[in-house]
Amino acid sequence: MISKNRIRQITALRKKKERDENRTYVIEGDKIVREYLKSGIRIKLLAAKPEFISSLRPYERERIDEVVTCNYDELKKISTLTTPHNALALVPYPENTPDTGEILSELSVALDFVQDPGNLGTIIRSAAWFGIKNIVCSFNCVDLYNPKVIQATMGAILNVNVHYMSLNDFLKTANDCGLPVCGAILEGRSVYDIMIERRGVILLGNESKGISEELLPYITDRISIPKFSDAMYGIESLNVSMAASVIFSEFARRKKLLNETRP
Numbered sequence: 263m264i265s266k267n268r269i270r271q272i273t274a275l276r277k278k279k280e281r282d283e284n285r286t287y288v289i290e291g292d293k294i295v296r297e298y299l300k301s302g303i304r305i306k307l308l309a310a311k312p313e314f315i316s317s318l319r320p321y322e323r324e325r326i327d328e329v330v331t332c333n334y335d336e337l338k339k340i341s342t343l344t345t346p347h348n349a350l351a352l353v354p355y356p357e358n359t360p361d362t363g364e365i366l367s368e369l370s371v372a373l374d375f376v377q378d379p380g381n382l383g384t385i386i387r388s389a390a391w392f393g394i395k396n397i398v399c400s401f402n403c404v405d406l407y408n409p410k411v412i413q414a415t416m417g418a419i420l421n422v423n424v425h426y427m428s429l430n431d432f433l434k435t436a437n438d439c440g441l442p443v444c445g446a447i448l449e450g451r452s453v454y455d456i457m458i459e460r461r462g463v464i465l466l467g468n469e470s471k472g473i474s475e476e477l478l479p480y481i482t483d484r485i486s487i488p489k490f491s492d493a494m495y496g497i498e499s500l501n502v503s504m505a506a507s508v509i510f511s512e513f514a515r516r517k518k519l520l521n522e523t524r525p
Contacts, residue, residue, distance in 0.1 A: 264309055264336045272309070272340040272352065278405045285355040287407035291347040297417035298353060299325055309340060310349035326351075342409045355407070360398075360425035362435050369461060369513060370396040372429055372443075374477055375468040376403045376502060383414020384503035385466070390418035392510040393517075397422055398463075400429045429465075433480035436463050442482045445473050446505055450484030453509055457483075458516040464509055469502050485509070 274280040275288050286306060289295060292314060298305060299322040308315070309330045323329070337346040371394055376382050382404050389397055404411060406424045436443050442462040444453075465481065467473035473481070487500060487508050500508070 264330050264332050264340070268307075268309070268330060269336075269339055272307075272350070275352070276342060276409065278408070281355075281405070281407050286352050287355065287412065288342070288350060288409055289353055289412055290341060290343060290350045290409070291413070292349050294412070294417045295349045295351050296322075297420060298351065301420045303353060303420070305351045305353055307352040308349065309337065309351070311337070314348040343413075358423060360423075360427060362427075362432060365396045365398065365423075365425070365432075366436055366439060366441060366461065366463070368396070369394060369517065370398060370463055371506070371510075372398045372400075372432060372463050372465045373403055374400050374429055374465065374473050375471070376466070378469055378502075379404050379408045379410035380414045381469065381501070381503040382406070382408075383411045383416075383419075385506045386411075386415045386422050386424065387418040388503070388507040388510050390415075390421040392507075392514040394510060395421070395423060397424045398429065398432050399424060399426050401426055429477055430480075433463065433465070433477060437480055437482070443480050444483045444485045444509075445478070445481035446486065446509060447473065447481075447484040448486055448499060450486035452488045453485045453512050454488070456485055458513055458520070460517055460520060464506075464513065466502055466506055466509075 272288065275284065275286060281287050289298060302325065305326045307328045307330065308326045309332045311333065312331050315329055315331060334346070337350060340350060371389060373385065386397065412419065433443055442459060443465055444462060445465040446467065465473060465477065487505055
């Protein structure tokens, strides 16, 4: 049985201020909890149904500081989902300091003012699928540890480092290093026609306003996704997370070809 104090502690973490003060966030769902345990990340608290707890292997139990048994009604009180899963866990923030030089040593992504939690989570998931290890977010992007972001990543957050920093400083450093900054702009050149290198930055903007005016001077290559249909209604542009997947796919495909043809 979960105590009222624990319920208050867990539900308080729905607010960014509480997450930051406690340096703790919530993950929900059997699959995500198991993925975290497989990865070796320590879990501060597991609140779950008895059958989920009994299914844990010894090495998984060792990675959990505290286990609390819950029934469906108790999980419903602490869950952010309409229908709660069998398990919910509290996880400490990772201890990592962004190293701009290391981030720029490979292809990376920069996100400017992405506000929708589902979009950020999906972009992280796409980045993991296409082998992109680092995403740099502007300070006005949605919080990485928002429960809806975590849920949308489906555990892919374990494979991608997400950093928050000044995009002006980050993109200026990329420019100073002579690296391409490919900004997704409606009037840009087709992503299928531009020159692609192993290193560089893919810059994606806000859901409705696109890339901020102040960041446009840092862009070296304006890219876009060409439309292949005559449809006229409801598709002026792609959702930012959909666009990200298309662009990531093309960059990954071309990077693979570069690796096969260059020493």
